[in-house]
Amino acid sequence: MTESQDSILCVDDDNDVLELLQFTLGTHHVVHTTTSAIDAIRRLETTKKFAVVIADMNMPEMDGIHFLAKVRTLCPKTTRMLLTGFVELDAAVRAVNQGGIFRFLTKPFEDHELRSSVDDAVEQFQLVTAEQVLLEQTLRGTVIALTNVLGAAVPAALERASRLKTLADKLATATGFPAKHRWAIDVAAMLSQIGAMCLPTDLAEKFYRGADLTARESELVAEMPTLIAETLGPIPRLEKVRAILHLMYESSDGIDSTDWVRKAAEILRVAHDFDVTETRSGDSESPAFSLARMLSRRDDYDAKVLSALAQIHGGSESIEVVSVRPRDLRPGMVIARDVCNHRSQLILARGFVLSTTLTARLRHYPADQLPETVQVLVTA
Numbered sequence: 001m002t003e004s005q006d007s008i009l010c011v012d013d014d015n016d017v018l019e020l021l022q023f024t025l026g027t028h029h030v031v032h033t034t035t036s037a038i039d040a041i042r043r044l045e046t047t048k049k050f051a052v053v054i055a056d057m058n059m060p061e062m063d064g065i066h067f068l069a070k071v072r073t074l075c076p077k078t079t080r081m082l083l084t085g086f087v088e089l090d091a092a093v094r095a096v097n098q099g100g101i102f103r104f105l106t107k108p109f110e111d112h113e114l115r116s117s118v119d120d121a122v123e124q125f126q127l128v129t130a131e132q133v134l135l136e137q138t139l140r141g142t143v144i145a146l147t148n149v150l151g152a153a154v155p156a157a158l159e160r161a162s163r164l165k166t167l168a169d170k171l172a173t174a175t176g177f178p179a180k181h182r183w184a185i186d187v188a189a190m191l192s193q194i195g196a197m198c199l200p201t202d203l204a205e206k207f208y209r210g211a212d213l214t215a216r217e218s219e220l221v222a223e224m225p226t227l228i229a230e231t232l233g234p235i236p237r238l239e240k241v242r243a244i245l246h247l248m249y250e251s252s253d254g255i256d257s258t259d260w261v262r263k264a265a266e267i268l269r270v271a272h273d274f275d276v277t278e279t280r281s282g283d284s285e286s287p288a289f290s291l292a293r294m295l296s297r298r299d300d301y302d303a304k305v306l307s308a309l310a311q312i313h314g315g316s317e318s319i320e321v322v323s324v325r326p327r328d329l330r331p332g333m334v335i336a337r338d339v340c341n342h343r344s345q346l347i348l349a350r351g352f353v354l355s356t357t358l359t360a361r362l363r364h365y366p367a368d369q370l371p372e373t374v375q376v377l378v379t380a
């Protein structure tokens with residue numbers, strides 16, 4: 001057996017008891033001992049590889065119940081056992097509730113009873129960890145299977161999902177997103193386009209090409225978040241991923257989510273919208289201009305994530321807002337603020353990229369029906 005599978009940590013301020021535990025258990029297990037609860041906590045923080053922790057009830061630095069409660073927080077899968085000369089009902093209740101005690105060991109103990117109890121504790125640890133490994137492998141296999149089907153049905157959808165995963169990973173790093181939750185962003189990114197499998201083939205092709213859609217086609221595309229939720233609903237352990245995708249596509253109303261789930265959704269929303277903007281603009285614009293279009297709608301995004309995107313894709317090109325006269329507008333400029341005519345009717349919405357044809361039309365628009373200046377985003 002390896003240390004990570006069956007190492008036992010024994011904590012007692014009595015060296016004689018520790019020597020007895022070492023002698024009795026050492027033939028079948030790797031036994032570590034310490035007389036200090038504080039030292040034991042340091043070891044657990046460093047290794048977190050103990051299958052079982054045995055602690056004495058009465059220790060000078062910290063009693064066994066409080067110590068095992070800390071062990072429960074640090075290493076929730078580790079089996080915890082309490083060694084005591086007697087067990088009062090109140091102490092037993094506190095030990096179970098606070099420390100999640102697997103079993104009490106009453107002193108003096110018989111060798112065979114001690115070995116049997118510790119063997120049961122090790123088996124409990126192995127069952128818990130084996131179940132987690134099985135669930136993780138099952139989940140990983142399910143995600144791979146779904147993405148394989150997506151790639152076969154709608155290759156462009158899988159390509160977008162892969163790009164989202166790459167960009168979201170960069171944004172997560174840049175914004176200091178917790179490493180322990182990064183898996184959820186990766187899985188959410190890869191499953192973010194799974195609803196495309198329910199779209200007609202020709203519509204999916206148009207959508208991922210960035211082509212203009214009819215009103216009915218737009219309605220079908222708008223149903224993708226619902227299709228994603230229905231597809232992922234029956235799969236266990238994807239609750240957080242489903243919440244992330246819901247927050248990414250929809251409003252947060254009615255969603256009970258932790259702070260990191262919301263941050264993950266903000267990261268994916270920025271990555272998704274940037275990819276969509278890049279797709280629609282094609283090769284005619286640099287990433288800086290795609291970024292500029294998003295900056296013109298900065299209120300729609302988390303400021304920290306958008307700033308990270310600017311660092312990643314802004315490159316050496318800086319974007320600034322300038323005011324120009326309508327006759328000085330040029331193709332490629334991005335409208336920074338809505339442009340209305342003298343009747344307050346919208347002519348150009350913020351984020352719109354001026355084309356050659358539209359620029360020419362604006363130059364011939366009656367001057368008295370346009371504002372004196374138009375705010376646009378340009379590269380410095």
